[in-house]
Amino acid sequence: MKNNKIGICIPTFNEKKNIISLIKELIKINQILICVVDDSSPDKTYEEVKKKFKSKINKKIILIKRKRKNGRGSAVWDGFKQLYKKKVSLFIEMDSDFSHSLKDLKRGIKIFKKKQKKIDILLGSRYPKGLIVNWPIQRRIFSKLANFLARLLISKKINDYTNGFRFYSKSAACLILKKKPENKGYIYLMESLSIFISKKMVIDEFIITFKNRIRGKSNTNLNEIINSLIGIFKIAFKFHKKNFKIKY
Numbered sequence: 001m002k003n004n005k006i007g008i009c010i011p012t013f014n015e016k017k018n019i020i021s022l023i024k025e026l027i028k029i030n031q032i033l034i035c036v037v038d039d040s041s042p043d044k045t046y047e048e049v050k051k052k053f054k055s056k057i058n059k060k061i062i063l064i065k066r067k068r069k070n071g072r073g074s075a076v077w078d079g080f081k082q083l084y085k086k087k088v089s090l091f092i093e094m095d096s097d098f099s100h101s102l103k104d105l106k107r108g109i110k111i112f113k114k115k116q117k118k119i120d121i122l123l124g125s126r127y128p129k130g131l132i133v134n135w136p137i138q139r140r141i142f143s144k145l146a147n148f149l150a151r152l153l154i155s156k157k158i159n160d161y162t163n164g165f166r167f168y169s170k171s172a173a174c175l176i177l178k179k180k181p182e183n184k185g186y187i188y189l190m191e192s193l194s195i196f197i198s199k200k201m202v203i204d205e206f207i208i209t210f211k212n213r214i215r216g217k218s219n220t221n222l223n224e225i226i227n228s229l230i231g232i233f234k235i236a237f238k239f240h241k242k243n244f245k246i247k248y
Helices: 016-026 045-052 072-087 102-115 136-151 170-177 188-198 221-241
Strands: 006-012 032-038 061-065 089-091 121-126 131-133 166-169 201-207 207-212
Touching: 006 016, 006 072, 006 188, 016 032, 016 045, 016 102, 016 188, 032 045, 032 072, 061 072, 072 089, 072 188, 089 102, 089 170, 102 201, 131 166, 131 188, 136 201, 136 221, 166 170, 170 188, 188 221
Parallel strands: 006 032, 006 089, 032 061, 121 201, 131 207
Antiparallel strands: 089 166, 121 166
16 A cells, blocks of 8 residues: 555444543554534534644544434445545545454554555454453344355355444455445445355455443334345345446
8 A cells, every 4th residue: 555544434323421431542543534414413523523623623623513313324325435535545434333353453564555456345353262251142133144145145245244343454445436326224234245255356254252332321222123134125125136236
């Protein structure tokens, strides 16, 4: 990577209890540029970040406030669009609630840099041998089911389709930015991987530890879970019909 700038996109909704502590740790990493995309959180997440890091805004932190809650997938897409303008070389997405550890983040950056000429996307994977800590049984069931369906219907080459801890090359980020998300929620994680597979990009995985949040409440609800399961079949259909229309 000629330009060593690392861009991290963090989608937020009611994450005031976590985001400040996370930014304080991330900002210590060399060449880091943080993009927080907040969906007008009722708990004033956006306002808190703006107040705490006023001197860092537009220097080390890009802060985006969207008009309403519009899904994780579209939030990452909007964040990557801004990071791309900043000539970032390595694009990362991660959760704001410390589910993804800073230790694994630093390890992922090292792995990606080492393999950068061989891979396009690096996934932080919980399966098959990762460690999952304190996750509710219903979330485990949904995750297992979603990944089982994705592996059955799309490709067995990937173990974890649904974890939002990912590292992208500039060319991979550019590819998904050419097409607005059809699925704006968590299922976009699967949609984007389907696009990468269809375009024959090289995807690698490394095992991580995933910890359930300690502070705050998960934003994933039953309606989104149901829509996500339905979405898997729609994505698989388009994948096999090679119906991903992306303009070059």
